[in-house]
Amino acid sequence: MELKGKTVVVTGSSRGIGEAIAEEFAKQGANIVLNARKAIPEEMLEKLQSYGVEVEAILGDVSDFNSAKHLIDQTKERFGSVDVLINNAGINRDKLVMRMDEEDFDVTYEVNLKGSFNTIRHALPLMLKQRAGSIINISSVVGETGNAGQANYAASKAGLIGLTKSVAREAAMRGVTCNAITPGFIETDMTAALSDKVQEAMLGQIPLKKFGKSKDIAETAVFLSKSEYITGQTIRVNGGMYM
Secondary structure, eight states, rough: OOOTEEEEEEEEEHHHHHHHHHHHHHTOOOOOEOOSSOOHHHHHHHHHHHHTEEEEEEOOOSOOOHHHHHHHHHHHHSSSOOOEEEEEOOOOOOBBBGGHHHHHHHHHHHHIIIHHHHHHHHHHHHHHHHEEEEEEEETTHHHHHOOOTTTHHHHHHHHHHHHHHHHHHGGHHHHHHHHEEEOOOOOHHHHHHHOOOHHHHTTOTTTTTOOOOHHHHHHHHHHHHHHHHHOOEEESSSTSOOO
């Protein structure tokens, strides 16, 4: 898919990986729709607009079915199409299972997995009608490996991989692709705040001996959106942490 002039929706795009993805697509000449539950920083909007593309911020919680519908409907009304959907919105409520309560599990599932279903459910009919489109779900390495203290998060991210494969099979007949990216340890404000000892332990799990950058995920998303023959795949961007 040629991205110039296309419309890209990025959920969870107020910072971090979502912000990097939005910028990478803007560099390609795509119009960007940002989505988050809270206000998008004005400087971020200005930065994206500096690439000569149109940028729209549509606030809302994608874990709510109707809010997700509003996001897609408003995008269609503003730009006429939804060409690329990036499901990046996610939260974590880390606890050991024996200490995890029902809300910790439910809210993580609602945002990470059901939120992605909600946006796909409303965007897919548009993509099928135009016989083109790319859906990219941001999962996690722990969705494939599991991780102590993250049963809820890992389960939601593993579910996202299953959702990806099923949507890929359903949408393929109309030329719509659906893939997942599983980031490993990525440099963020959270990892920067960890002690040297903890960071050293994390690096010990990575053969490349360095953390990934948000740009690594963003470049992979752009690559997948351009491909018309890659679908149903899980692309691991983790420095060799899981092979």
